[in-house]
Amino acid sequence: MDFRDPAPFPFRAPPGVPLDDAVRVGDPGDLAAGLPQLLGYRPSESVVLVALGGGTGRRVGLTVRADLPPPGYARELAAVLARSLATDGPRAALAFVVSEAPDEPELLRPDAAGPAGGCGTDLPHRSLVHDLVLALDAVGLPLEQALLVRAERWWDFDCPGACCAPDGGTPLPTGVGALEAAAVASGTVVAADRGALHERLAPPGEAARAAMEAVVLRVGLEGPVGRSAARRRIRSAVGRCRPGRDGERPVDEEVARIAWSLRQPDVRDWALMLSLGEDAAAAEALWTECTRRAPSPLDAFPAALVAVCSWLRGDGAMANIALDRALDSEPGNPLAGLLEDALSACVAPWQLRALLAEAGRSAGVTGLPGAPAR
Structure with missing residues (x-):
């Protein structure tokens, strides 16, 4: 040629x-x-x-x-x-x-x-x-x-x-x-270079981290909230992260409650499906904010979700950086482990999207897009 x-x-x-x-x-x-x-x-x-x-x-x-x-x-x-x-x-x-x-x-x-x-x-x-x-x-x-x-x-x-x-x-x-x-x-x-991609997930300064850790501890002692309440909170935060909005940053307590709720498998699986819909960019922005500010190991699931969103849109560099963050924070994180296996096998974005959509439909999640043509 x-x-x-x-x-x-x-x-x-x-x-x-x-x-x-x-x-x-x-x-x-x-x-x-x-x-x-x-x-x-x-x-x-x-x-x-x-x-x-x-x-x-x-x-x-x-x-x-x-x-x-x-x-x-x-x-x-x-x-x-x-x-x-x-x-x-x-x-x-x-x-x-x-x-x-x-x-x-x-x-x-x-x-x-x-x-x-x-x-x-x-x-x-x-x-x-x-x-x-x-x-x-x-x-x-x-x-x-x-x-x-x-x-x-x-x-x-x-x-x-x-x-x-x-x-x-x-x-x-x-x-x-x-x-x-x-x-x-x-x-x-x-990004100017690969290092600039790392900066997108860089944690805040020492004072902000200390304040966030105090909020996370207090929220964690309250115990888990119901699935419906957790979904409503996430949907509200995603709505405020949509492109074209003022970009209101979630407060520390909101980040803490979302990060804790992602430890619940049914909430996390539902949140994973947000990467397939029209709010995928907004969801990725929320997961990025949670990854930056939540202390370890609560940042592991948001980081794994950032990796999924990045890979689905074809950004392999950001996907691997986010995946490394998740595995460094929590080596046994199940979602990060599954994604690591998929990326190691070079599962294409369209294949991962089809697999997630099928899993979502099997779990009864409605409103999922059909699998895209290759």
């Missing part, structure tokens, strides 16, 4: 954009420039694999990313990434190496054909691309194209032209691209 073909390229929408709203991109530079929208943050020193599938074999599916490996671990990392990508059932893959590393002497290339000693320079991380080709081939996937993204430019590792010579490169598109426009329209905020 030649990405210089002017035919538009249909993408799976970025996190927060409905999957059936295809975004069309016709240039490899647009893909490279759109990586922050695909990942939810701006990657650095990373390797990214993107699955290609669908009826035409040109629809973006699962996207997996890892830090660039230290020496000696490239082959192992490539195998892990390839196996993960293969769980999406794609037809082929794309690879992006995002790195500011300088060019390498040709002598360092594992496939160098020149005489010993070599001459000139080559793009960095070519050996990693070689390992990716072998790992993808082992799972039956061709690597359609591999790009280096560096210093606001991109190179095709297989292009022999001057445009992709080490001292060349093509500038990344400027202005608002199709993926960025779709993300903005959906209200998705791209």
Whole structure:
């Protein structure tokens, strides 16, 4: 497949954009420039694999990313990434190496054909691309194209032209691209880096934590409330977290009562279904607030719910960060454990949505959407 073909390229929408709203991109530079929208943050020193599938074999599916490996671990990392990508059932893959590393002497290339000693320079991380080709081939996937993204430019590792010579490169598109426009329209905020995603769940300062712990203790001593009362409280809080509202923050007592109520399996299972409906974004905002402010282990279930909401909207980075928070807080948390198994098996968002909807219908939950088409 030649990405210089002017035919538009249909993408799976970025996190927060409905999957059936295809975004069309016709240039490899647009893909490279759109990586922050695909990942939810701006990657650095990373390797990214993107699955290609669908009826035409040109629809973006699962996207997996890892830090660039230290020496000696490239082959192992490539195998892990390839196996993960293969769980999406794609037809082929794309690879992006995002790195500011300088060019390498040709002598360092594992496939160098020149005489010993070599001459000139080559793009960095070519050996990693070689390992990716072998790992993808082992799972039956061709690597359609591999790009280096560096210093606001991109190179095709297989292009022999001057445009992709080490001292060349093509500038990344400027202005608002199709993926960025779709993300903005959906209200998705791209983080500056992965660390900024962690900050979204960071606990408040020491004084606020102490005050919250006192409220949590007092509410906990009162004992559990009934299921109906807990649901009403959660629905009220979700309603105030909807996009476009003033964004009134729940007070400490409300956070404490919601966090305690999520320890009740019937309330938690009902709350999980909120991630499937029209209030999914508002529910995620509430679970995020509860995760930030509830002390351990009461933050575990809200964090697991954040992970579910994030994965369902395609934000794997945020899902894994929230899942780590839940498991660190309460290693035996049942919801976090189930989700960890699902993410380890690379269960696609559409598959998880279908599983949750079926479980909800079996439990008698009404008003659930049908399973979306893949």
